[in-house]
Amino acid sequence: MTEKFDAIVVGAGPAGATAAQVMAKNRINVVIVERGEFPGSKNVIGGVLYVKTLNDLMPEIWREAPLERKVVQHAYCLMSDNKHTMVSHRNIAEADEVSGYTILRSKFDRWYAKKAQEAGATLITRTNVIDLLSDKGRITGVRTDRGDLFGNLVIVAEGANTMLCEKAGLIAKPQPDQMAIAVKEIVSLPSDRIQERFGLGKAEGAAIHYIGALFKGLVGFGFLYTNKDSLSVGYGAIISTMMKEQIKPYDLMEKFKQNPSVEPFLREGLLKEYQSHMIPEAGYAGMPKLYSDGVLVAGDSAMLANPVTGEGANLAILSGRMAGEAAVEAHTVENFTSKTLARYGEQLLNSSAVRDIKKQAGLLHYIERNTEIMSAYPDALNAALDDWFRVDGTTRSGKIRKIPSIVRSKRRLTRILNDAIVLGRKFL
Amino acid sequence: MRIDEKLYLLRHLIDDESHIKVDEEACAKCKDRFCMNICPANVYSYLIIDGVCKVFVAYENCVECGTCRILCPFIEWVNPKGGMGISYRYG
Numbered sequence: 001m002t003e004k005f006d007a008i009v010v011g012a013g014p015a016g017a018t019a020a021q022v023m024a025k026n027r028i029n030v031v032i033v034e035r036g037e038f039p040g041s042k043n044v045i046g047g048v049l050y051v052k053t054l055n056d057l058m059p060e061i062w063r064e065a066p067l068e069r070k071v072v073q074h075a076y077c078l079m080s081d082n083k084h085t086m087v088s089h090r091n092i093a094e095a096d097e098v099s100g101y102t103i104l105r106s107k108f109d110r111w112y113a114k115k116a117q118e119a120g121a122t123l124i125t126r127t128n129v130i131d132l133l134s135d136k137g138r139i140t141g142v143r144t145d146r147g148d149l150f151g152n153l154v155i156v157a158e159g160a161n162t163m164l165c166e167k168a169g170l171i172a173k174p175q176p177d178q179m180a181i182a183v184k185e186i187v188s189l190p191s192d193r194i195q196e197r198f199g200l201g202k203a204e205g206a207a208i209h210y211i212g213a214l215f216k217g218l219v220g221f222g223f224l225y226t227n228k229d230s231l232s233v234g235y236g237a238i239i240s241t242m243m244k245e246q247i248k249p250y251d252l253m254e255k256f257k258q259n260p261s262v263e264p265f266l267r268e269g270l271l272k273e274y275q276s277h278m279i280p281e282a283g284y285a286g287m288p289k290l291y292s293d294g295v296l297v298a299g300d301s302a303m304l305a306n307p308v309t310g311e312g313a314n315l316a317i318l319s320g321r322m323a324g325e326a327a328v329e330a331h332t333v334e335n336f337t338s339k340t341l342a343r344y345g346e347q348l349l350n351s352s353a354v355r356d357i358k359k360q361a362g363l364l365h366y367i368e369r370n371t372e373i374m375s376a377y378p379d380a381l382n383a384a385l386d387d388w389f390r391v392d393g394t395t396r397s398g399k400i401r402k403i404p405s406i407v408r409s410k411r412r413l414t415r416i417l418n419d420a421i422v423l424g425r426k427f428l
Numbered sequence: 429m430r431i432d433e434k435l436y437l438l439r440h441l442i443d444d445e446s447h448i449k450v451d452e453e454a455c456a457k458c459k460d461r462f463c464m465n466i467c468p469a470n471v472y473s474y475l476i477i478d479g480v481c482k483v484f485v486a487y488e489n490c491v492e493c494g495t496c497r498i499l500c501p502f503i504e505w506v507n508p509k510g511g512m513g514i515s516y517r518y519g
Contacts, residue, residue, distance in 0.1 A: 035507055037441065041515040042492060105519030126511030145510050161494035163506065174498055181495045183468050185434075186518045230518070239499055242466055249468040250431045273518045274434035276468035276493040 005031045005122075007327055008142050008151040010129045010164060012039035012113045015299025015316035015323075016157035018057065022324025024120035028331055031151075032113065032121055033144060035128040040109025043159070044184060044277035045313055047225030047232045048100040048207055049108070053317040055097035058115070066111050067101035068227035069205025073198070074100075077261050078378035079212030079222075084261035085381050092204070102205050102225045102232065103313075104186075129158070132168050132295065138336075139168065139294035152336050153294055155323050157316070160278040160300040162288070170297055171288030176243055177368060178282035180307075182236025183249045185257075187269035191229045197265060198226055209310065210235075210262070213375035214255050217245050219367050220374075222256045223310070224265060231269060233257060236279060241368060249276065279312070280305045284361040290348060291341035296323040302348075306357055307364060315353050322347050363426045373419060376411040383410075435469055435489055443512040446487040451502035455483040462499045472496070490514065 007023055009016040012034035023030040036042040048071055051062040075088035117123050132154060133141040141150035158164050160179070165171040191202075198206045210222030220237030235249070235256040242249070256262060280286070280303040287303045290296065298304075299316035306315070326344035330336050348354055367373050383406050387399050407416065448471070450463075463472040469489045475482050491514045497505035507513070 035510050037511055037515045040519050042513075043519050044516065045519070106516050107519075109519070128507050128510040130506075161492075161497070161507070176499050179495075179498050181466070181468065181493060239466070239495060243460075243462050243499055246465045248431075248465065250434070271429055271434065271437065273437060273516065275516060275519070276491045276495075278493050278495055278498070 003149055005029050005149060005151045006331060007031075007153045007155065008033065008149050009155045009157060010142060011157040011159060011299070012036075012123060012125070013043055013109055013157060013159060013299060013316060014112060014313050015301075015320035016155065017109070017113045017116045018317045018320030019155045019157065019298060019324035019327065020121040021116040021119045022057075022321055023327050024116060026328040026331075027120070028328060030121045031149060032116060032123045033127050033129055033142065033149065034113070034123065034125045036125060038106075038110055038125055039113035039123070040106040043105040043109055044275045045103060045105050046182070046184065046223050046234060046310060047102045047227075048310060049103045050098070050100045050311060050314040052098045053314045053321070057317065057321055060097075061115070062097065062101070066107040067103055069102050069200075069203055071100040071102065071207045072200065072204045073206040075206065075208045077208055077210045078381055079210055079214070079259060079261055080375070080379045080382040082260065083382035083386055084212070085378070085385055086208075086261070092201070100207065102207070102227050104227060129164060132156070132164055134168070134294075137293060139292065153296070153327050153330060155296045155298060155327065156301055157299040157320065158301050160280050162301050165288050165297055165301055168292070168295065170292060170295070174280070174282055174286060176240035177238060177365065178280070178286045180236045180238050180279040180281045181242065181249055181276065182234050182279055183253045183274070183276045184232055184234030185253070185271055185275070186227075186230050186273040187233060187266055188230045188272045189269045193268075194226050194229070194231070200226065210256070211374070212378040213371075214252060214259070215245055215247055216375070217241060217371050218247065218252075218374070219364065219371060220252065221307070222262070224262060230272060231266065233262065233266060238281060238364065238368060241371070279307075281307050281364055283364065284354075284358040290345040291326075291338055293338050294336050296326060296341060296344055298323045304354070304357070306353070306360070308360060309356070311353065318351060318353060319348055360426045363423070366422055370415070370419070372411055372415075380407045380410045431470060438491065439515045439517060440488060441512050441515060442488045443509050445509075446485060447506050447508040447513070448485050448487045448490065448496075449504040450483055450485060452482070454502040456481045458502070463496045463503060466499060467496055468493060
């Protein structure tokens with residue numbers, strides 16, 4: 001198999017399928033090479049796709065997409081050992097194009113790749129790209145385990161395992177402090193039971209993000225999302241902190257599932273699938289060279305994930321679109337050098353999503369150096385609220401005056417001030 | 429549910445050839461054993477055979493997260509052949 005296309009896309013996830021769709025709509029002869037049995041078969045998401053980038057690309061298409069539930073309830077749960085505080089926000093307005101929806105990737109990606117095919121893209125599955133082909137420093141095609149493919153341009157959307165980008169010198173191999181490992185379980189539960197348990201209407205969903213220290217020294221996060229007739233429950237942590245603490249991800253997961261803030265939601269649920277995936281947490285500093293002669297990088301391969309908001313798949317769609325548009329422009333001017341493709345990098349770095357990631361640069365490293373943060377603030381909040389709801393003969397004003405000393409018992413005042421300055425800068 | 433029972437639920441298309449290579453010499457001397465301690469699919473285990481410490485790689489169990497590739501320089505992890513390996517039903 002040796003064939004020539006205008007453009008080759010590596011990976012049929014949301015980044016690759018979007019880039020291919022944009023190009024195919026502009027009559028570019030594009031092929032998507034996917035290593036899985038079908039698009040989505042290798043892919044895992046925590047749970048929520050924010051559909052704005054999808055809607056910008058194909059207005060109203062989200063209405064026919066295989067979405068699970070519209071997230072009407074977003075909550076943060078601050079966990080301590082035997083206490084937790086839930087901050088929950090609910091909006092029951094009509095579904096719209098800026099909402100988040102829970103999805104399952106083997107359904108969603110399969111459907112979404114079909115949209116690229118309908119636009120005219122060719123999809124080859126069960127084919128692994130082993131290397132990028134180059135000629136005098138310019139990428140000219142891909143070597144697959146079924147033969148070579150040539151094209152004017154290659155868009156690499158290979159996911160969180162960035163072997164191709166590394167071989168091409170576009171990125172250094174990520175370090176353990178730049179990646180998180182997450183495990184997730186699909187727990188089936190009848191849809192009416194989900195609705196009762198979470199207080200949801202039909203087609204409405206909840207997303208709960210858990211913050212707090214399950215294990216001392218670990219920088220980790222948990223999540224619980226509602227699908228139509230299952231729950232997605234998972235826990236992830238920065239790999240370097242797991243190495244330090246020597247904890248198995250599935251032991252962490254079990255501990256998370258047994259926490260009193262999680263366990264009641266899962267009762268009587270049946271495990272359907274156990275999954276594991278890496279999440280790029282390298283942030284802005286860890287982003288690869290986004291373009292070079294004959295090549296563009298999009299999606300997880302470009303380290304496009306936001307640990308604060310949980311965005312990822314929407315950023316894949318955004319970058320896939322921009323890469324596709326840059327490829328269209330390159331074909332119009334028949335120039336595939338980095339000079340033409342530079343527009344992609346500029347546009348992506350100027351997007352509000354990447355500006356957020358840039359602003360948060362160093363946030364996780366700060367928390368990794370100060371893992372006490374993970375437990376100190378949730379513990380202080382839980383202790384203060386616990387005291388507030390206790391009728392123990394002390395006065396209300398006494399309880400309020402006690403709060404500063406509760407906080408200071410969890411973390412030193414100088415540290416608190418430093419946290420406020422550092423963390424404030426990451427968001428304001 | 430135990431982890432081996434959880435792994436049993438997964439659907440893999442298994443290749444005859446392993447997509448994971450380890451540096452046996454380095455593994456025999458390794459004290460950290462991060463691979464064994466962190467792999468979410470229990471791919472790695474250490475066995476002592478005739479007094480020699482050997483790492484055993486159950487590549488058939490791999491869920492392709494790639495974590496071992498990040499945490500150890502002596503593991504050469506590549507994607508399984510096209511169409512092979514984990515195939516999630518939900519994802």
